[in-house]
Amino acid sequence: MKIWTKDEIIARFNMERAVRMIEEGFVAYSRKTVQVPPVQNFQFDAANGDCCVKSAYVEGAAAFAVKVSTGFYDNPKQGLPSNNGLIVLFSATTGEPVALLQDEGWLTCVRTALAGQLAARLLAPREVHGIGIIGSGEQARLQLEYLQPVTGCRDVFVWGPSAKNRGHYVEKMSALGFNVRAMDSAEEVAANANLIVTTTPSREPLLRSEWIRNGTHITAVGADSASKQELDPAIICRARVIVVDSIDQCSKYGEVSHALSAGLIHAEQLLELGALLDAGQRARDDTNLAQITVADLTGVAVQDVQIAASVGA
Amino acid sequence: MKIWTKDEIIARFNMERAVRMIEEGFVAYSRKTVQVPPVQNFQFDAANGDCCVKSAYVEGAAAFAVKVSTGFYDNPKQGLPSNNGLIVLFSATTGEPVALLQDEGWLTCVRTALAGQLAARLLAPREVHGIGIIGSGEQARLQLEYLQPVTGCRDVFVWGPSAKNRGHYVEKMSALGFNVRAMDSAEEVAANANLIVTTTPSREPLLRSEWIRNGTHITAVGADSASKQELDPAIICRARVIVVDSIDQCSKYGEVSHALSAGLIHAEQLLELGALLDAGQRARDDTNLAQITVADLTGVAVQDVQIAASVGA
Incomplete structure (x- = not known):
């Protein structure tokens, strides 16, 4: 058995290969040619x-x-990172x-951000005039970094609960060539952006429907377990296209579950990311400039097996 | 993270410590102070x-x-062992x-055999005049080896489907000081033994009720998933004491499930190994020399966490 440390994994990591394999994983997931x-x-x-244990096999792999x-979550008090794993x-x-x-959890962060990239490829407006980021931690950094191949926009508006972290975020992402401005509220982010990514472990909505401008796409990746929520369910209701990584999982938790249980949407409206990738078409109607779209990404184990195989197989 | 190879694990292994921790694990499992x-x-x-993934946490550990x-199961054709794992x-x-x-699956074999030892401690007749072993593979060897601390009997009668493996078994176990005789049928084993352990992946009963002599205890460890079965359900029905490692699991598969679904026994008759160990009493009525008892062991993840902790923590 080969044993790779986090540093070795980062050195071996190839974004294009990882994206391609994660895309294949989502397609297999929606075709149900996987064991999860x-x-x-x-x-x-x-x-x-x-702790969670996620396992997956893509048939034929x-x-x-x-x-x-x-x-x-108390680890930082003793100087340890909150997340770990292998x-x-x-x-x-x-x-x-x-x-x-x-990988100490690094591959989980990356595969989550790469799913955001895939969602943006299908759903982001053709002309992004401002990228909005809610949250200012590692996931917020990776989401923005991995948006680079799918949009030429470099104007970024960020808000997260911690002013200190917002400052760090501006510093780090500016170094990557983005024009980043820290905002005082999520509302200000929404006012300036038509491609928004939410990345927090919030347990209450951070974005309200009335703040969202027509023509915006929102990818939400924070609600990865029950009781977490970043979006006003009215946003989901208002969206013309609702994409999920897993219909099954997002019906149980994730942003979509709140809108479903409130009766604002029907399960039949949900489109699975893998099925859209399989069809090879954009999910957004580029002729309708007012369309609001949402991607709700809760994280599925096929992403883990595929990103691991892209590095370590 | 410490990394232990199979050889290092075997060198570090201490049977007494492992048995004590597995016993504590079963007790915690029956007290429901575990997460499984x-x-x-x-x-x-x-x-x-x-492949199966089993995870467990004993509260407070x-x-x-x-x-x-x-x-x-085709691995042996290319010179690899069937079982592996970590x-x-x-x-x-x-x-x-x-x-x-x-451990390449070694700890799973050992923890299964040690559960057999614990069951024999509670259920084997005071006077064992013959030990019967059904199956002649690694589990059959370990079960017999680990019976040594709980009975003085060294007369062993073995049968398994492969005559060649029976020969190997006699050779290997004789070297440990047992008087081992290979028999031509499971019936002959039953005729000579009042403590029987069945260790095969059989999908049909190997022991019939009419062969079992009064006063016999049988431990069955082979039926670790659906559709596997080693014992005639009539044996379960005839048993005065039916001990299981997990009431929940054995009701779904294991020997007991077949007797339950045939209506031969009721779930209320099942006693959980951990609850008996907790009470600290033998489960057999030693004044009743005709009593038949059965232990149905399907394997629970608390055994895994405990044996791993006994070696590697």
Whole structure:
């Protein structure tokens, strides 16, 4: 078994290869040519921590993957990152362990951001005049970084709850060539952007429908478990196109679940990302400049197996 | 993260410590002071393989475990063992990976055999005049080896489908000081033994009720998934004491499930191994020499986390 450290993984990582494989994973997921057993979850109340085990196999692939990711939210008090984890790849022909990726959660962050890139490819307006970012942590940085291949826009408006983190964000992303302005509210972000990505672990809506301008696309990646929510359900209701990474999962949690349970939308309106990628067409009507579109990405294990295979197989 | 190879694991292994921790694990499981999410399963039809992911946390312990075990049954044709796998221990206070145990499935074999030892401690007759072993593979060897601390009997009668493997079994176990005789049928084993362990992946009953002598205890460990079966359900019906490692799991598969679905027994008759160990009493009525008892062991993830912690924490 090969063992890769986080630094080695970052050195081996190739964005184009990873995107291509994640796209293939989403297509296989929507074609149901995958095995994705139910997620295993742990709660560690005394340590303010949780863990999930996500496993997947894309039929016909050389390897399947088991990913363990942990979030222990008091870790920063003792100088440790909140997130950790690893992925193990196993041969689908002999069952032998093939590779251990000690990525410390990095690949999960990246595959989440790459799903945002795929969603933007299908759904972002042809002319993006401002990119809005809600949140200012690592995921907010990666989402913006990976938007570069799908839009020429470099004007960015960011807001997150921490003023200090907003400052760091401006500094780091400006170094990548973006014109970044920290805003005082999510409302100001919405007023300046027609491509918005929300990246926070919020448990209440941060964006209200009346703030969203016609012609905007929003990708929401924060609501990866029950009770998390970043968008006003009225935004989902208003959207002409609602794309999800997993109809099954987003019906249970994610932004869409709130709109479904409030009766604002019907499950039949949901389009699965993999099915759209399979069709090879944009999901946005580029002749309708007022159209609002939403992508709700909760994270599925095919992303994990595919990004791991892109690095470690 | 510490990384232990199979040889290092075997060198570090201490049977007494492992038994004590597995016993504690069963007790915690029956007290429901554990987190044991549902098992994840894969099937690899083209390669005649399967995989299961079992995870567990015993509340209050320093670590939790994720175990991946694979069975690829055509592997021997290319000189590879059928079973493989590994266990990863994670800190329950920070989520960091603590130890990787590359045991290649060895710890799963051992924890299964040690559960057999615990069952025999509670259920084997006071006077064992013959040990019967059904099956002649690695699990059949370990079960017998680990019976040594709980009975003085060294007279062993073995039958398994392969005559060649029976020969190997006699040779290997004789070297450990047992008087082993290979028999021509399971019926002959039953005629000579009052403590029987069945260890095969059979999908049809190998032991019939009319062969079982009064006063016999049977531990069955082979039926670890749906459709596997080693015992005639009439044996379960006839048993005065039916012990299971998990009431929930054995009601779904395992020997007991067949007797339950045939209406031969009621779920209320099932006793959980951990609850009996917790009470600290033998489960057999030693004044009733005719009593037949059965232990149905399907394997639960608390065994995995405990044996891993006994070696690698």
